[in-house]
Amino acid sequence: MPPRPTPALDLIRANTRRRFLQQCGTGMGALALGSLLDEKLFAADSGVPVLGKPHFAPKAKNIIYLFQSGGPSHLDLFDPKPELQKRNGQQVPEDLVKNIRLAQIGKEAKLLASPYQFAQYGKSGVWISELMPHLQTIADDVCFVQGFHSEAFNHDPATIFMNTGAQLAGRPAMGSWFSYGLGSENKDLPAFVVLMTGVGQPLTNAAWGSGFLPTTHQGVTLRSQGDAVLFVSNPPGIDRQRRRQSLDVLKDLNQARYDVLQDPEIQTRINSYELAYRMQTSVPEVMDISKETAKTQAAYGTTPGRASFANNCLLARRLVERGVRFVQLYHRGWDHHGGPDGNLVFDLKKRCLETDQPAVALIRDLKERGLLDETLVLWGGEFGRTPMMQGALKPDQIGRDHHPHGYTVWMAGGGIKPGMVYGRTDDFGFYAVENKVHVHDLHATILHLFGIDHLKLTYRFQGRDFRLTDIHGEVVRGILA
Numbered sequence: 420m421p422p423r424p425t426p427a428l429d430l431i432r433a434n435t436r437r438r439f440l441q442q443c444g445t446g447m448g449a450l451a452l453g454s455l456l457d458e459k460l461f462a463a464d465s466g467v468p469v470l471g472k473p474h475f476a477p478k479a480k481n482i483i484y485l486f487q488s489g490g491p492s493h494l495d496l497f498d499p500k501p502e503l504q505k506r507n508g509q510q511v512p513e514d515l516v517k518n519i520r521l522a523q524i525g526k527e528a529k530l531l532a533s534p535y536q537f538a539q540y541g542k543s544g545v546w547i548s549e550l551m552p553h554l555q556t557i558a559d560d561v562c563f564v565q566g567f568h569s570e571a572f573n574h575d576p577a578t579i580f581m582n583t584g585a586q587l588a589g590r591p592a593m594g595s596w597f598s599y600g601l602g603s604e605n606k607d608l609p610a611f612v613v614l615m616t617g618v619g620q621p622l623t624n625a626a627w628g629s630g631f632l633p634t635t636h637q638g639v640t641l642r643s644q645g646d647a648v649l650f651v652s653n654p655p656g657i658d659r660q661r662r663r664q665s666l667d668v669l670k671d672l673n674q675a676r677y678d679v680l681q682d683p684e685i686q687t688r689i690n691s692y693e694l695a696y697r698m699q700t701s702v703p704e705v706m707d708i709s710k711e712t713a714k715t716q717a718a719y720g721t722t723p724g725r726a727s728f729a730n731n732c733l734l735a736r737r738l739v740e741r742g743v744r745f746v747q748l749y750h751r752g753w754d755h756h757g758g759p760d761g762n763l764v765f766d767l768k769k770r771c772l773e774t775d776q777p778a779v780a781l782i783r784d785l786k787e788r789g790l791l792d793e794t795l796v797l798w799g800g801e802f803g804r805t806p807m808m809q810g811a812l813k814p815d816q817i818g819r820d821h822h823p824h825g826y827t828v829w830m831a832g833g834g835i836k837p838g839m840v841y842g843r844t845d846d847f848g849f850y851a852v853e854n855k856v857h858v859h860d861l862h863a864t865i866l867h868l869f870g871i872d873h874l875k876l877t878y879r880f881q882g883r884d885f886r887l888t889d890i891h892g893e894v895v896r897g898i899l900a
Contacts, residue, residue: 473601473870478834478900480604480793481739482597482865483746485732485778488578489619489753491770492804492819493827494848495763496548498565499537502846503806507532511807515849521805522572522821523756528807530847531819534763543838550771553779559838560782560791561831562898566842566851569802569823569858574620574754577801577823582747584862584887588625591636591878593862594745595629596887598636600876601869604742607697608705612743613638614731617751617773619761627747631880635687635694638747641706641734642726705741708733719780729777736784739794750774753800757810757818764814782831795833795868802826806847825851828861834868836900856895863892868899 494500508529516526537546541558554561571577576586583590591599594611603610613627627638657665670689677685708716708730709723720729728750735746752770755761778798785791803826804819811817825844831837842854863873866887873892877884 474872474875475870477868477870478793479795479832479868481742481744481746481790482795482797482833482869483735483739483781484593484748485774485781485796485798486578486581486747486749487753487770487774487798487800488617488622488749488751489574489755489761490577490800490802490804490821491753492755492763492767493565493825493844494804494806494819495533495535495767496551496771497546497563497827497829498844498848499533499546499548500806500846500848503530503532503848506530512847515847519824520572524805524807524809524820528805528809528820530806531808531817534817541838543840545840550768551775553775557779557782557831560786561829562835562837563827563829563840564842564856564861564895564898565827565840565844566825566853566855567799567828567857567861568825568851568855572802572821572823574801574821575623575625577821578622579625580858581799581801582626583630584859584889588623588628589630590885591630591632591887592627592638592747593865593887594627594638594747595632595636596866596876597745597869598629599632599878600871601744603744607694608702608738608741608743609639609694610744611636611638611747612738612745613640613747613749614734615640615749615751616726616728616731617749617770619751619754622749622751626749631885632878633683633687635690638745641702705737706734708737715784718784719777721777727777728773729780732777732781733784736781736788736790739785739790740788755804755818756820757808757816759815761818762810762815763817763819785832791832793833795835795865796831797828797865798830799828800826803848806849822849825849830898834900836898839898841895841898854897857891859888859892860895863888864895864898867894 494503511526511528511530533548536549539545540547540555543558545558545563547555547558569577569580571580571586579588580586582592584593592611598610601610611627615622624637629637673685673689708721711733715733716723719733721727721733722730728748731748735748738746750773752761752766755763755767757763782791782796785794785796802821802823805822807820809818809820825848842856843852844850845852866873866876873886873888877886
């Protein structure tokens with residue numbers, strides 16, 4: 420006689436039918452995931468590059484994104500404006516502000532000249548502030564994009580936009596797309612790693628989450644103190660052999676469930692447990708910067724055992740050396756509206772002291788090790804700052820408001836043309852007016868450097884093919900080497 424139906428069996432069958440119907444709508448995504456889980460398969464029908472199979476020959480293999488959270492002032496770091504010097508304290512021209520929204524200041528705000536001195540450096544003659552003496556020394560290794568612009572003028576949507584190509588939470592981060600499309604070259608480390616330092620406005624994992632991609636592609640946050648990754652260490656009384664036995668049993672149970680439901684997230688869970696087990700050995704080794712020479716540590720300005728941007732820059736080099744595809748460094752504290760919580764005199768100087776030396780040491784270190792040609796380094800925040808003043812004309816009060824309409828990011832290595840300035844803002848540093856580069860254009864260009872056609876890196880979700888660049892984006896060929 421056939422076995423009698425049970426409530427549990429009925430539930431499994433119902434879930435199986437539900438899963439079948441769901442798969443009818445998301446089949447392309449499942450096929451793409453299957454191709455990534457098995458390197459022998461090819462996702463030709465989906466147009467998604469398989470692990471290690473880009474669309475065309477790449478220039479870059481790894482990326483280090485130095486995200487300066489809060490909005491560094493391009494007008495005080497990279498983009499001096501003589502017109503601001505002439506008209507310091509005057510009313511902002513009406514035609515500049517009549518059709519825009521400002522975050523915190525009114526349209527009656529007065530123009531503010533930079534309190535810092537600038538000079539030209541390198542063959543490109545790029546203007547760099549006195550606040551960044553180390554960056555001045557590598558001007559010919561860097562491409563400064565001065566016609567960059569975004570859309571969001573508040574921190575959360577602007578940060579999410581820079582990292583995911585959308586202002587609302589829920590889209591995959593750029594690092595997740597890289598993990599999905601290209602994977603990691605090291606099976607013992609994640610493809611996408613996140614390191615964070617500084618203080619200021621909070622950051623959420625919407626900026627490094629996997630969105631609707633399988634969660635195996637989300638950024639893995641590493642910590643500089645305590646356990647590098649939460650919950651990876653064995654619990655008290657559990658040795659490595661017992662942990663292996665437990666994972667084997669858990670894998671069998673999850674696999675049995677997957678055989679019934681065919682849910683890709685179950686395979687993701689299996690893979691995450693296995694990666695966590697391998698990371699127990701690989702992560703402590705890569706995080707131990709005390710093994711670096713005294714000369715290297717001094718170049719970065721590191722202090723082993725303490726959380727700092729310098730330590731994270733050195734860790735970024737160690738991670739890409741070991742095959743991590745996408746390393747994201749967040750350094751908070753660039754939100755300088757004026758006042759004791761953030762101003763253009765004391766606090767901007769502090770941020771530059773914290774970041775200028777290690778960022779430049781990273782470029783030099785990669786270059787000396789022959790890694791810069793295949794590693795793209797990107798530096799920038801979610802927006803710039805207004806040419807109008809916020810606060811008061813006192814050293815501890817002076818500041819600027821949020822500004823997405825024209826600002827500067829810079830890049831080095833990884834197929835980017837060095838020693839050049841691309842684009843320009845107007846005489847007030849307000850709007851990008853020449854060789855303008857939008858967020859979607861930046862993303863399209865970065866993908867191109869990795870051999871990926873941004874139009875083809877897609878994932879079907881809820882009946883639509885999504886991509887990092889949404890329905891926009893043009894490759895900026897003028898900055899390609």
